[in-house]
Amino acid sequence: MNSLLSKNFKGGSVLSFGELLLRISPDAGGEWLRDNALPFYVGGAELNVATALALWDVPSRYLTALPKNGLSEQIVTYLNQKQIDTSAIQYQGNRLGLYYLTKGQDLKHDALIYDRANSAFAELKIGMIDWDKVLDGVSWFHFSAICPAISQQIAEVCLEAVKAASTKGITVSVDLNYRSKLWQYGEYPEYVMPKIIQYCDVVMGNIWSAEKMLGIEVLGDIHESGQKSIYLKEALSSAQRMMERFPNCKAVGYTFRFDERHDIDYYACLYTGGEFYTSQEYNTTQIVDKVGTGDCFMAGLIYGFYNNQQAQQTLDMATAAAFQKLFITGDATTQTIGEITNAIKYE
Template sequence: MGNVLSFGELLLRICPDMDGQWLQENTLPFYVGGAEANVAAALSLWGVPSSYLTALPGNFLSDQVVSYLGSRAIQTDKILYHGNRMGLYYLPKGKDLKNAGVLYDRSGSAFADLRPGLIDWDDVFEGVSWFHFSAICPALSQGVAEVCEEALVAARRKNITISLDLNYRAKLWQYGKAPLAVMPALAQHCHLIMGNIWAAHTMLGIPLDEELIAGRDKESLLQHARLSSAEVIRQYPNCRTVANTFRFDYGEEGIRYYTTLYSKEGLTCSREYMADKIVDKVGSGDCFMAGLIYGFHKNLPLPQTLEFATAAAFIKLFTLGDATNSTVAEIHETMSSYAK
């Protein structure tokens, strides 16, 4: 297979503490992030040829961040330089991106100001066999939504495999379009769709049976995952595989986590992981997505692909920062230890 290209907004995550101690200490932790950049970083770390496309202003800060990506062996030569600013987001330490505490500062960024015609997709897709993006991209602006459509049409024309992560961030959909007005047209191009049963309902209109899953018991959730995934494939015939993640709080600071993968072979469920305490929730879903792409890139059987992706996502919960630092060997070690 060729190169895996991830497309999305490169961000800086700034992490103040909830007590305001950062004001007294004059220190403010930050991380380089963005959902698609996290996927690119994981794939590169795991030995998959990985490139990343975003839009950045032409200044020294962009140069430094792009150099950082390059140090992680991510190809960045197709990045578009235009506009005036890089996107930011603020997330208090230990909080989840779905938490009300997240603050986005992305309006007017170089990426949010993208519009059709700025990117030469024929050039960008040279040597690319897989294209990945997430629902965060079209959430930013009408222009970016149109650029996503432009990219997907070009990718389909070149027979490139396309993956979509149904990240739903309610705070980002602010330009007058609801997800259901945008995402179905984009999803029709995709071969692998990842998310969960709630995101599939919100973004693709897949029915959600609240009565079936009212108790949140695993058997009912797996049944719903099977039904929901089958409906995704029925409504979006280009889609061959649907992945769902189930992550629930466990105790005060712990996590309960398992996943599914659905294809013509039926539903596969991962082993279940539990932890009493985690470090950082950000980037776990991106790591799972990268794990799926890794498995397909290596032609692994579907159950092995799912277990690798799930273990990779789980151990990311114990790593500070947006992107994973776990190697393939460490992920396999986690898989082995939880199999006992």
């Protein structure tokens, strides 16, 4: 019996932990210089999850570190208006983290520029957060692999967090976001992440991030045919090997997004309770914003498990939510559960 499907999360909150970032989004042609207007969005992987869950009526808390100033106060007020509980936020340090991402691009190559060194979050250290207090009333703790990529000391804070959550019997989820531009402090992800993942119940990502960060090898040249069936077969193998290596893991969700020129193909799978579930494939040629699709998928998984939905229903909703995010400007989804349910693709 899969304990995630039988566990009662109701009455507890989902606490998302990570760095709040401002995304600065210049256009590729330089019109922002002539118009004297530079679009920005409030985001960060874990905040995107917290925002979606709050919108979907799941009790949502958010933990980050912010400098104590007027700008932070405005941002916290903005989050509170979205029904996100911000009472756990730590106030310290001197600056917010920023990143620049060219409009319409994803988090790859030269389109992405980070400006987050010495941010309030980056200066967190073990012992600074009272985890016993912060985790009181929490039934689910979520973070992403972006956090331990920042520095050795943040990796240690993440390990401190998941140990504390696990000790309290809190379900722990992680998104295996891989950001090559962040892993610059001398440690390889494959050395850092397994120590943290051993405390996680739900792992989300893709087969390539699992290989890069956990050493779970992608077997064979699966790109040779490009067939969905071959990708999914490898996903099942990867998920099984992950659970063998990390016995605490109870569910693995993998997404597949292939960008070919202006075409996007998207589908996902979920392995839990010894069963392998797959979604329908979604396709589009019209994209508004690529940021936050994975975060939306993660939020969908949490929503499904939190509400004790069946695994296939959970996967279908998470996949549709992620795909629909491609048509929404900003870092987090604005769609309701009803809108997402109507967008689910069936055979």
